[in-house]
Amino acid sequence: MTDHFPDKPVAVTCGDPAGIGPDLVLTLHNTLNTAPLVVIGDQQVLDDRARQLGLTVPLAAWQPGQALPDGALAVWHTPAGAPVQAGQPTPASATGTLNMLTRAARGCLDGTFAAMVTAPVAKHVICDGADPAFTGHTEFLAALAGVERVVMMLTAGTLRVALATTHLPLREVPAAITVDSLQQTLTILHRDLQNKYRLAEPRILVLGLNPHAGEGGHLGHEEQDVIEPALATLRQQGMRLTGPVPADTAFQPRLLEQHDAVLAMYHDQGLPVLKYAGFGEAINITLGLPFIRTSVDHGTAFELAGTGKASAGSLIAATRLALELAAHD
Structure with a gap:
């Protein structure tokens, strides 16, 4: 991939906070440290997971309208809504997970973000805790963007x-x-x-x-x-x-x-x-949306959360593709 990046940042959502999403997102600091990225998730969860994994990842609080920090991973703090333990999903965090997706999608629609990348969520957790009709990222984002298909x-x-x-x-x-x-x-x-x-x-x-x-x-x-x-x-x-x-x-x-x-x-x-x-x-990748959205090809893998054994390959590839597509969009 070329280092030609979009003018606006790409949003990366952390997925279910008890899954491997936070683990994978933390790897972006070293693998794509020059790319314009904004992580959307609970900053405390990310801090805790970094310590659990033995990683040193500087996190900087960010809000729309602010410049991206130098040498740190920008985080738009979005509360999980409940205490989070790696590998232990709870329906109490479901609303916080949907808030992450909503912020990223609306940011794409209003021009704050050039694209969005999503770490995995657990459908059953969201159905039990926030939206019984939830069937996945794809359908949720389509409804949020107001597109029929x-x-x-x-x-x-x-x-x-x-x-x-x-x-x-x-x-x-x-x-x-x-x-x-x-x-x-x-x-x-x-x-x-x-x-x-x-x-x-x-x-x-x-x-x-x-x-x-x-x-x-x-x-x-x-x-x-x-x-x-x-x-x-x-x-x-x-x-x-x-x-x-x-x-x-x-x-x-x-x-x-x-x-x-x-x-x-x-x-x-x-x-x-x-x-x-x-x-x-x-x-x-979700086609038909009025913005670019890419995602991983796997699930939350709760059993791997916090162990350091989860592979970040798919998230890195998804983020690279979002940056590439957004750069010439």
């Missing part, structure tokens, strides 16, 4: 995998994939590959829903009734789309080299391949 895409190296549906029970997936929803998803994916990744004519490989992409209707009709008509319409509008292709043969080097992104129909169709290819270094 966003697209979840993960990247690992040159492999990019987007999802037509995200956090749904498998039995609900077929009904959620309609001609209209698929066209909206592909339009967002196509547009952001152009705008965020500077690809003039994105080439997108679209997976089928059923085994063997339906086998001509013998193993399901969604390909014939939904996916193929949606693709045909978008091709007439100039999009370069291949598919629907069987998921079990799509991730071969020859096909991937000919495409810029893959669209999978559901979460566990595309992401196991991507995470196998780049676990620990993969990045989650």
Whole structure:
């Protein structure tokens, strides 16, 4: 990545305070010490975690409108709302976690931040402590930004995998994939590959829903009734789309080299391949938002919090990508 940084800082949220988020965020001081970053989280939690890990990380309190400190990690203090012990999640901290996300997103919307990066949260903690309807960062940020549809895409190296549906029970997936929803998803994916990744004519490989992409209707009709008509319409509008292709043969080097992104129909169709290819270094990016948001590809790993055994590779990669995209946004 180049050292050409955006003019405004990138916000980094700490995730669940009892998880590995604070551990990972502390590593940014040494790995990206010249980058314009603002950490959003509980400063006491960060101080305590640094001591627990034996790290010396200078933290400086920061507020919007202030200059970034020299030689220290800027922290916009956002209280956790409850005493925090590494590895021991509590629903009492859920509101504080959502406050972190809200501050970062609103800061992106009002121009305070150039982009946002998110450390992992625990859905069950937020559901139990603050919002029973919470299904994840992606949906929460979409509602906050006032957009009807966003697209979840993960990247690992040159492999990019987007999802037509995200956090749904498998039995609900077929009904959620309609001609209209698929066209909206592909339009967002196509547009952001152009705008965020500077690809003039994105080439997108679209997976089928059923085994063997339906086998001509013998193993399901969604390909014939939904996916193929949606693709045909978008091709007439100039999009370069291949598919629907069987998921079990799509991730071969020859096909991937000919495409810029893959669209999978559901979460566990595309992401196991991507995470196998780049676990620990993969990045989650939300397309369709009016700002740049990247995230780690893993969960809170409560059992590793405070042990020094958590890998910061994904957070560092996500932060580098946010800085890179924001620098030429």
